[in-house]
Amino acid sequence: MTAKHLELTQVGIDFPTPKGPFNALTDVNLKIAKGEFVSLIGHSGCGKSTVLNIVAGLHQATTGGVILDGSEVREPGPERAVVFQNHSLLPWLSVYKNVELAVKQTQQGKSKKALRDWVMHNLELVHMTHALDKLPAEISGGMKQRVGIARALAMEPKVLLMDEPFGALDALTRAHLQDSLMEIHADLGNTVIMITHDVDEAVLLSDRIVMMTNGPSATIGEILNINLTRPRDRIALADNPEYNHYRHEVLTFLYEKQRKVEPVSAHRKNTSKGSSKGKKPDAA
Numbered sequence: 001m002t003a004k005h006l007e008l009t010q011v012g013i014d015f016p017t018p019k020g021p022f023n024a025l026t027d028v029n030l031k032i033a034k035g036e037f038v039s040l041i042g043h044s045g046c047g048k049s050t051v052l053n054i055v056a057g058l059h060q061a062t063t064g065g066v067i068l069d070g071s072e073v074r075e076p077g078p079e080r081a082v083v084f085q086n087h088s089l090l091p092w093l094s095v096y097k098n099v100e101l102a103v104k105q106t107q108q109g110k111s112k113k114a115l116r117d118w119v120m121h122n123l124e125l126v127h128m129t130h131a132l133d134k135l136p137a138e139i140s141g142g143m144k145q146r147v148g149i150a151r152a153l154a155m156e157p158k159v160l161l162m163d164e165p166f167g168a169l170d171a172l173t174r175a176h177l178q179d180s181l182m183e184i185h186a187d188l189g190n191t192v193i194m195i196t197h198d199v200d201e202a203v204l205l206s207d208r209i210v211m212m213t214n215g216p217s218a219t220i221g222e223i224l225n226i227n228l229t230r231p232r233d234r235i236a237l238a239d240n241p242e243y244n245h246y247r248h249e250v251l252t253f254l255y256e257k258q259r260k261v262e263p264v265s266a267h268r269k270n271t272s273k274g275s276s277k278g279k280k281p282d283a284a
């Protein structure tokens with residue numbers, strides 16, 4: 001890793017609960033270079049969103065901390081824009097106005113023309129200039145995510161934080177947005193941390209995949225470097241042995257090394273008497 005850009009050092013967090021503190025994360029150490037695209041992957045509930053929220057400044061780490069370009073992260077800031085799974089656009093503002101508002105809040109002092117040009121430029125990046133005056137309720141889920149991404153990009157963040165940004169979309173829309181995101185990342189070279197539960201998405205988009213262990217006290221289990229050349233083409237990669245090797249590595253981590261035992265196996269044992277002779281409930 002070359003330049004020190006974003007560093008998570010010994011990050012841990014305890015959440016207060018009625019039963020006492022719950023240690024969600026422990027000893028999370030990660031150094032990210034400028035312009036790197038990093039994915040976080042791990043089973044549901046392991047602590048991915050918590051890591052992202054600590055970097056966003058929405059949660060305070062109990063131990064350790066986060067440093068971005070030499071300054072400690074203590075609160076949310078426009079240099080760390082977040083895109084959530086459920087867009088979070090303001091429903092009473094048009095597509096154009098949603099992006100404009102973010103620009104007005106973060107880049108005061110722009111002339112009227114510069115403001116308009118900048119809003120339009122960012123909506124062009126996500127191919128949404130055809131729907132400027134539409135309200136969020138009048139556009140599809142994929143389009144809303146596009147606007148959410150444009151809004152985040154328009155703030156010119158040093159780091160773009162994305163929490164399962166395409167998780168709620170159908171496969172085709174997701175593929176389109178992944179391709180747009182790769183293009184934008186190639187153009188702008190911003191640092192991205194993206195949470196995903198989609199192994200193909202992680203391999204296609206990332207420079208590194210950070211694989212997290214199951215909680216409580218979750219931490220980084222393994223980090224996989226993805227050395228596929230860019231630009232990446234999903235069709236060409238489908239039968240690329242290197243691509244499939246990376247996929248296999250992530251799948252092995254998730255389903256062998258960090259296999260999550262779902263209560264459904266215990267349920268199945270109880271409902272199908274005798275069919276699981278002597279097996280422990282969590283062996284299925």
Ligand SMILES: Nc1ncnc2c1ncn2[C@@H]1O[C@H](COP(=O)(O)OP(=O)(O)O)[C@@H](O)[C@H]1O
Nearest residue numbers: 015022024043044045046047048049050051215
């Ligand atoms: N505010 C909170 N208070 C108590 N527990 C929390 C809080 N936020 C998250 N957790 C717990 O921390 C763990 C990690 O949650 P999260 O980061 O949302 O997981 P993921 O995003 O990987 O699905 C879970 O066990 C969750 O229940």
Ligand SMILES: [Mg+2]
Nearest residue numbers: 048049050163
């Ligand atoms: Mg989450």
